[in-house]
Amino acid sequence: MQQPEPRFFKSIGGLHGVSCVFPKFRDVIDYEENKIAVLQAYPRFVTHPIIKLHENSYKRKFKATGAISFHSYESAVFFTIDFLFKKESKIYFDEGLPREICSILNEKFPDVIEESDSNDAEYLILNSQEGKFPHAIKGKKLIGLLGSQNLNESATNLKFEILIIHDIDNDIGIILFFGFRYLMLTILRRHIGFNVSSRKMCRRNRIPKELYDKYELHLKENISNLEHGKSENCFLYPSGMAAIFISIFSILSKNKSKIIALGSLYVDTIRILERWPKNYDLSETIFIHDDIIDNLKKNIDDNTAGVIIEIPSNPLIQLVDVEKIIEIAHSKNAKVIIDNTVATPYNFNPFDYGADIIVHSTTKFLSGKNNHIGGALLLNDDELSNKIERFNNLINISMPFDDLKTLTRNLRTFEERMKKINSNSEEVAEFLYSHKKIKKIYYPSLETNPSYELFKKYLKGGSGLISFVLKESTEENAEKFYDNLLPPILKGPSLGSEKSLLCPYVILAHFEDSKEELEQLGFDFYLMRLSVGIEPVEKIIYSLNHALEFVI
Numbered sequence: 063m064q065q066p067e068p069r070f071f072k073s074i075g076g077l078h079g080v081s082c083v084f085p086k087f088r089d090v091i092d093y094e095e096n097k098i099a100v101l102q103a104y105p106r107f108v109t110h111p112i113i114k115l116h117e118n119s120y121k122r123k124f125k126a127t128g129a130i131s132f133h134s135y136e137s138a139v140f141f142t143i144d145f146l147f148k149k150e151s152k153i154y155f156d157e158g159l160p161r162e163i164c165s166i167l168n169e170k171f172p173d174v175i176e177e178s179d180s181n182d183a184e185y186l187i188l189n190s191q192e193g194k195f196p197h198a199i200k201g202k203k204l205i206g207l208l209g210s211q212n213l214n215e216s217a218t219n220l221k222f223e224i225l226i227i228h229d230i231d232n233d234i235g236i237i238l239f240f241g242f243r244y245l246m247l248t249i250l251r252r253h254i255g256f257n258v259s260s261r262k263m264c265r266r267n268r269i270p271k272e273l274y275d276k277y278e279l280h281l282k283e284n285i286s287n288l289e290h291g292k293s294e295n296c297f298l299y300p301s302g303m304a305a306i307f308i309s310i311f312s313i314l315s316k317n318k319s320k321i322i323a324l325g326s327l328y329v330d331t332i333r334i335l336e337r338w339p340k341n342y343d344l345s346e347t348i349f350i351h352d353d354i355i356d357n358l359k360k361n362i363d364d365n366t367a368g369v370i371i372e373i374p375s376n377p378l379i380q381l382v383d384v385e386k387i388i389e390i391a392h393s394k395n396a397k398v399i400i401d402n403t404v405a406t407p408y409n410f411n412p413f414d415y416g417a418d419i420i421v422h423s424t425t426k427f428l429s430g431k432n433n434h435i436g437g438a439l440l441l442n443d444d445e446l447s448n449k450i451e452r453f454n455n456l457i458n459i460s461m462p463f464d465d466l467k468t469l470t471r472n473l474r475t476f477e478e479r480m481k482k483i484n485s486n487s488e489e490v491a492e493f494l495y496s497h498k499k500i501k502k503i504y505y506p507s508l509e510t511n512p513s514y515e516l517f518k519k520y521l522k523g524g525s526g527l528i529s530f531v532l533k534e535s536t537e538e539n540a541e542k543f544y545d546n547l548l549p550p551i552l553k554g555p556s557l558g559s560e561k562s563l564l565c566p567y568v569i570l571a572h573f574e575d576s577k578e579e580l581e582q583l584g585f586d587f588y589l590m591r592l593s594v595g596i597e598p599v600e601k602i603i604y605s606l607n608h609a610l611e612f613v614i
């Protein structure tokens with residue numbers, strides 16, 4: 063297989079930036095076709111060069127096939143056990159962390175796996191602080207947990223499938239795998255979002271716990287105030303996906319085993335919903351795209367753990383009748399999870415309508431500067447909150463100190479930014495709507511939008527995401543449009559920043575999907591997604607108008 067050519071595109075957001083400029087449309091296609099590799103981009107997708115160096119040094123030292131870094135050692139261990147925790151797996155769990163994680167999984171999902179003794183098991187998960195492992199383990203797949211950075215000499219000849227290292231200096235976990243069948247772990251980490259923060263890797267000294275707690279509490283109070291929630295029931299994470307994964311994981315159990323997803327959802331949320339319930343031998347997720355209320359009524363039952371929605375959905379900017387959905391869900395004792403990343407608490411407060419769980423990718427509008435990645439989870443339920451806190455402590459997951467600080471600083475301008483983003487977006491949407499070379503535009507405050515009535519009922523403003531399709535939606539036209547965009551619009555993925563960002567979203571997020579899958583999701587392959595920033599609106603419109611002149 064040919065190796066992709068490494069390319070360094072300009073980072074958007076600096077050393078710890080979460081996006082990069084893809085200068086040409088062709089670059090986006092080449093990236094998706096694996097012809098080029100970008101060196102710094104969205105951190106869950108592209109490992110930061112500082113972290114990559116570190117992963118590579120472990121890979122060399124232990125002669126592994128691959129190395130994947132994790133937010134913490136404990137989260138790496140959870141991730142591995144969760145990966146193996148499937149029907150018919152026969153696993154021996156050693157004392158300590160493996161047993162504790164296994165007992166949480168067994169409590170929630172009994173009967174999925176059989177805990178085996180070490181003779182009977184296919185996998186042995188062995189826990190060692192000093193790097194010593196028992197000799198002569200034959201015919202077993204060996205997963206070694208190394209609570210330190212070095213393997214004892216006596217264990218160097220053992221054939222591990224996976225070795226999990228606690229990099230104590232940086233307080234992170236490293237999963238080393240031996241053999242290509244574990245390559246997919248890299249993608250699964252992207253979905254679950256337990257990534258290492260590049261800021262954390264740059265820090266040389268440890269933060270005293272009291273100082274961390276003080277900053278964390280302050281940020282939790284800020285976000286809880288914005289969302290009309292309680293800071294005791296607010297949790298912060300290294301990514302939005304970690305918040306989403308934990309919210310879904312926390313409500314699933316054997317007796318409440320079904321999730322219903324309404325409308326179009328962010329791609330990695332879909333991936334989690336496709337994979338994890340199946341993993342735990344639960345009901346498959348029901349995805350509903352049309353006749354939302356009727357189909358929800360038809361599909362919901364006592365077994366439903368939760369209903370998940372985005373307000374508005376990304377990228378089709380659809381709204382749903384939140385009040386009705388909450389009423390239907392609660393009638394069956396199901397929780398309602400609302401991803402409020404796009405609307406933001408400036409425009410909408412789900413708790414005011416009785417939602418149970420709010421999740422945020424704080425990477426987006428809450429941060430607004432492309433220089434932070436993180437997530438927040440807020441709950442309206444003390445009991446569930448206690449369970450999540452226990453789980454967070456077990457897997458040692460939180461938002462790293464420097465990301466907390468960056469977000470706290472960026473939040474100071476949140477309301478000002480959102481006010482401008484709302485008003486700029488309305489003007490840009492009106493411009494695109496009336497342009498003859500645009501076939502379709504998705505923005506909720508347009509009177510022609512199917513969600514307009516719901517917009518008036520629920521939202522203070524339409525927020526910053528506008529998706530649109532060119533009149534003649536062909537590769538040639540998409541390329542002409544994209545290549546001729548001018549500043550201030552930056553041509554990069556991500557959303558929610560004070561800088562306008564545009565990307566061919568479906569190509570970036572759904573490149574591998576079949577035509578039928580795209581049709582079912584309602585996506586045009588060349589759909590453009592614009593995240594409007596706070597620049598003078600006439601400049602944003604000038605850039606779009608200029609690019610549209612090149613389009614047939």
Ligand SMILES: Cc1ncc(COP(=O)(O)O)c(C=O)c1O
Nearest residue numbers: 255301302303328376403423425
């Ligand atoms: C609506 C929405 N939710 C969640 C996420 C995931 O957040 P993060 O990238 O911070 O993990 C995204 C990412 O684009 C998103 O658009």
